[in-house]
Amino acid sequence: MTSPKTSQTMKPATAAKKLGVYLEATPAEFQEGLITRDELHALQTDPPQWLQDLRNNGPHPRPVVAARLAVSISGLARAGYTEPLTTAEIEDLRAENPEWLQREREIQADVQAEAERVKEAKAAKAKARH
The missing domain is CATH 1.10.287 (Helix Hairpins)
Structure with missing residues (x-):
C-alpha cells in the first residue's frame, strides 16, 4: 500500500513572492504557516480582500x-x-x-x-x- 500523496508546501516568503506582495504587509496567519500549492492557487484565482488591497495599494x-x-x-x-x-x-x-x-x-x-x-x-x- 502506498501512503496518500501529501501536498507540497512553501514558506510564506515564497508564496508572497509568487503573489507579488510584500510579506510583512500580509496578515499574521499568512506569515506564520506553510502554504500549500492548492492554497496558493486558491489565493491566485479568488484573492481575498486583504490580497486585493495589497495588490492595489x-x-x-x-x-x-x-x-x-x-x-x-x-x-x-x-x-x-x-x-x-x-x-x-x-x-x-x-x-x-x-x-x-x-x-x-x-x-x-x-x-x-x-x-x-x-x-x-x-x-x-x-x-x-x-
Missing part, C-alpha cells in the same frame, strides 16, 4: 515597484529606494519624474532593446542552420 515589494516604474531593481537601489513603496508613492514618483527615473528608464529600455536584438540574432542563426 501596497506596500509593494521592489520587483513590483521596479516594474511599475519601468526600471530595474538595481536602478531603484542606485536611486536609494530599497524599501517597499505604496501605489500612491509610485504615482507621485511618476508624476514628479525626477532625473534619476528618466535616466534609469533609458537604461532599462536600452537593456531590453539589446536583449531583443540578441534574441533575434539567435533566432536568425538557428534558422540559417536548418
Whole structure:
C-alpha cells in the first residue's frame, strides 16, 4: 500500500513572492504557516480582500515597484529606494519624474532593446542552420 500523496508546501516568503506582495504587509496567519500549492492557487484565482488591497495599494515589494516604474531593481537601489513603496508613492514618483527615473528608464529600455536584438540574432542563426 502506498501512503496518500501529501501536498507540497512553501514558506510564506515564497508564496508572497509568487503573489507579488510584500510579506510583512500580509496578515499574521499568512506569515506564520506553510502554504500549500492548492492554497496558493486558491489565493491566485479568488484573492481575498486583504490580497486585493495589497495588490492595489501596497506596500509593494521592489520587483513590483521596479516594474511599475519601468526600471530595474538595481536602478531603484542606485536611486536609494530599497524599501517597499505604496501605489500612491509610485504615482507621485511618476508624476514628479525626477532625473534619476528618466535616466534609469533609458537604461532599462536600452537593456531590453539589446536583449531583443540578441534574441533575434539567435533566432536568425538557428534558422540559417536548418
